[in-house]
Amino acid sequence: MADEDLQGLDEPGLRAEWQRLADRVAAANLAYHQADAPDISDADYDALKRRLAAIEARLPDLAALGPSAQIGAPPSETFAKVRHAQRMLSLENAFTGEDVADFIARVRGFLNLAEAAPLVLTAEPKIDGLSLSLRYEAGRLVLAATRGDGETGENVTANARTIADIPQTLAGAPAVLEVRGEVYMGHADFAALNERQTAAGDKTFANPRNAAAGSLRQLDAAVTAARPLRFFAYSWGEMSTPLGPTQTAAVARLAELGFKVNPLMRRCEGLEALLAAWREIEQGRATLGYDIDGVVYKVDDLALQDRLGFRSTTPRWAIAHKFPAELAWTRLLGIDIQVGRTGALSPVARLQPVTVGGVVVSNATLHNEDYIAGRDAKGSPIRDGKDIRVGDWVQVYRAGDVIPKVADVDLAQRPPEAVAFTFPRLCPECGSEAVREEGDAVRRCTGGLICPAQAIEQLRHFVSRGAFDIEGLGVKQIEMFFADDQLPVKEPADIFTLAARDAASLTRLRNRDGFGEKSAANLFQAIEDRRTIPFARLLFGLGIRHMGEVAAQDVARHFATWAALVESLDHARPAALAHRAADAAEDAERMAAAAEARRPRIAEARRAAMTAAQVTPAAQAAWDDLVGTDGVGPVLALSLSDSFANPQERGAIDRLMAHLTVLPPEARAKVSPVAGKTVVFTGTLERMTRAEAKARAEAMGAKVAGSVSARTDLVVAGPGAGSKAREAEKLGIEILDEDAWLRLIGA
DNA sequence: GTGCCTCGAGTTCC
DNA sequence: CTCGAGGCAC
Incomplete structure (x- = not known):
């Protein structure tokens, strides 16, 4: 569909055609997002959008009304959400050899390994890309999902199918197998892509990771196919048959199945071997041809991994040993104060824009009052405190390669006129007194909901993902409604009267800039849907x-x-x-x-x-x-x-x-005989450490308490159990020895 | 009282 | 992602 034939249309004709196209695109969007069943091909969809854009180029007033400008539809809303069968976790970070030593000590302690007992770990480069989970059923790729928040990711199956390193089918694979790994882009491919982008007048990418992320999250899989993405497999989620007894064996099996695995992965015994691997990988970093940001260590024995288990967001059996962050020097142009949801006043550095780790940074956190002053409330110098002044040259880095922070200040280059920063005693947003509780690092505005900054932040929190999660009511819309004269939203209750107030008003929401018939109706429906809300x-x-x-x-x-x-x-x-x-x-x-x-x-x-x-x-x-x-x-x-x-x-x-x-809250799923029960361990445990016993009990849905009370369901007593066991007897609570307990939980 | 461990709050950029 | 601090075990 070219746009030449548009030449023949007069303005009313163009407008009619525009409406027809807009409706078609909206319908296609709906089919794609909600049913995940596109009703037209990607190429046709693109053609529709191009034709729409051609009309909008001639009649610019239409642009604000159409599907291309609809507010509340950031890219994250454009892929269907999928729940991971097994959570995709992140890794704990280590920055020093000491951190790594602590990690090993923790693992040994948790497992109660004897001093002389060997502990083998793997070391492999940590690829700087984005993680992807691939689900194979009966050997066929059925789902590819991004990590998302770990619980829920985005369905990018169509795009993943275009990546050459990702097999479409597996021979001899378990009936169900989720393979996890990293999608990335090589340096040479990245440079070539940016050249093509420049030549085509498209925007270039700041770094290979952004390019990989941007390429994978294309609505048009044809675009992804044209991008040189690669994939390394390094882990797995749900699977019907184990891949092997060790990390090494399992990864070797993944390679047999046809996945690319990182050739630099190796087995190491002891701290020194790990650190040597880290140094070697870092030295080879520049010649790898792709970005890495550290080395991942994993306990090799999968049975031990299983015993170690997980904390809330990270496994106990792995850690990422990061390379030192890239640093950059720049001028501190100013210090602004932001007011958070709880009234916390946080200082933000406004910087002369500077490139750090492939991204241009112009703001950075300054933590708190004491950090800027370089001394605490009592006037004594604090560790890492800097006495930072506007006009100073400051050193910036991106913590975890994400959050920009001011790390240091060059006192030798301080302009003579620079004066120490005076932290405000009054809230810059509402003028209320801002007080600092004794022993607290932050100063807080006392205005409460009087303070517009706090009121807005509260509303933003209210509609945020973990709370009411109202689609179409994001940060932008909240800010708009808060300041709106026609349809003000000043507190959560106002959200639920929006539709009624809109119906009664003369200037309807659907006629406003950024809203249309459809988006207004969608918003009101999304709000209706949340009138019923889980307690938590x-x-x-x-x-x-x-x-x-x-x-x-x-x-x-x-x-x-x-x-x-x-x-x-x-x-x-x-x-x-x-x-x-x-x-x-x-x-x-x-x-x-x-x-x-x-x-x-x-x-x-x-x-x-x-x-x-x-x-x-x-x-x-x-x-x-x-x-x-x-x-x-x-x-x-x-x-x-x-x-x-x-x-x-x-x-x-x-x-x-x-x-x-x-x-009402959902009752915890009964997945084990001890789910929902309160268990107390007492006496000496012989088969595992106390920490391990607790973690395993909790993993089975039990609650572990320290003392026996009427609410205790079960006491596990080892040798030397004293008062707690007697107390349990008195209360008539079931008492098990360690073996009986292990049988009960099926270990 | 001390020392984990986990959670909560605030942070930037795309 | 990091920091600070709350909660809880020892």
């Missing part, structure tokens, strides 16, 4: 300090219903106040040791503690229950209590709740 997401979305995703899940599971939580919090309030008062009294007493002059404050704190001490047993019980909840300590409990007792915040919560139905 709601709790997380409220943005209460110290209440993260994990804590929210724990609390939701503990209380089961929203009403139970609210009732309990209301009951516990006096006890919460008593707890704070007692803390304050303690603080004041500590201060008194230094300054007798604080007498009046102590007396006041004591009086407050006395008043607050009039706590009913019911209140105390509610507080104890709250603080006894898994993952909840006094700090989170107080924060939660404060939020619900603060009239402003409670008002916003109640207004929000009027629009919502809360889904």
Whole structure:
């Protein structure tokens, strides 16, 4: 479809044609994203878009209305999401030989390996690309997914099929096999690609990794096919038959199956051998022909890997030993203060743009007040503190090759007129006092929801992925609605009245720039869909300090219903106040040791503690229950209590709740006989270390506690068990020895 | 009281 | 990704 025939059309004709094309593209998008079943070929789709663009070039007012300009559709929304059968984890990082030594010591300690027992690890280059999971069923590639957040990635199967290093079929593979590895681009291919891009007038890529990422995430697989992507396999996810007894054997098997594996991988015994491998790989870095950013060490024996297991986001049996970060010097042009969701004032360096590790950096974090000043609140110098001033030459690096940081300052080049930075005492956004709690590194705005910066950040958090995750309501839209006169959104409840307010208003959302009939309707539908919300997401979305995703899940599971939580919090309030008062009294007493002059404050704190001490047993019980909840300590409990007792915040919560139905938390899947049970280990364990026993129990869904109580389900007692075993007997709790326990969990 | 380990909060660039 | 700090075991 060329656009020559457009020449014959008059303006109304063009507009009609534009509408027809826009509808067609929108329908194709929908089919592609939601059903993952494209109803037209990629080439036809491209042609449609080109024709649309040709019309928009002549009638620019259309451009803002069409599918090409639709807001709320960043590239990440353009691939279907897929859940990984097995989570794709990241690796813990080591930066020094000492870190590596610690890692080995931890592994040995966890496994309780004898001093003389050998521990073999593999060392392989860490490719700087993007990880990809390939699922083969009956030997055929059925799914390729990016890592995403580890739980859920993007379906890029069509694109992965165009990569020559990725076999479409495997001979003699297990019935189900997920192969994991890295997609990357070689230096020569990268340079050639950028030359082609320049010649074609397209934008060039900053580095091979960006080029690889950009190439893999093309909606048009034909574009990906034209890009010289390569793939190394180094790991696996779900599989119906093990690939081998060791990492080395499994990777060799992957090579047999037809995958490219890295030729530099080798087995090493002991710290020195690992570090030697690291040095050698680093020395060969420049001649490899592709980017690497470190060396990965893995415990070779897969049975040991299995015993070591996983922490929440990383395996215990592997670590990435990074190469030193690239550094660059530049001028510090200014220091801005940003206000975060919790009111934290964070200093950001505005820099003379400089290339660091292949990316142009113009902003960098300055951590906090003390870091800039180079000394702490009391005036004593701090470790790594710099006394950084506007106008200084500063050294920048990208931590983990991502986050730009100011690492050093060149005092010799300091301009004579440079003055020390004065950290604001008032919030730059709302003018409220910004205070620093004793012992805290950050200064916080006290304005609460009065502060527009905090209010916006709270809303951004509310719609964020782990919370309400409303499609079409991203950061940009939140900022727009917050400042909007016609359809203001100042607090979460306002989101749920948007549609009704829009229907009643004269200037409808669908007629606005950046919105159309379709996108407005989609947004309202997405909001409707979230009127029913899982308990934990709601709790997380409220943005209460110290209440993260994990804590929210724990609390939701503990209380089961929203009403139970609210009732309990209301009951516990006096006890919460008593707890704070007692803390304050303690603080004041500590201060008194230094300054007798604080007498009046102590007396006041004591009086407050006395008043607050009039706590009913019911209140105390509610507080104890709250603080006894898994993952909840006094700090989170107080924060939660404060939020619900603060009239402003409670008002916003109640207004929000009027629009919502809360889904009770899902019961933990019963995957093992001990799932959901509380287990206590006591006495000496002979077959494994305590850490290992705990990790394994938790991996089976059990909760491991330190002391026996009425809530304990099971006690595992080894030789030398004393009071805990007696306590268990008294309470009539089942007691197992270590062998019986291992049989129970099927080990 | 001390020392892990994990979570929470804030960070940049594409 | 890193840092600080909360939670919890020893």
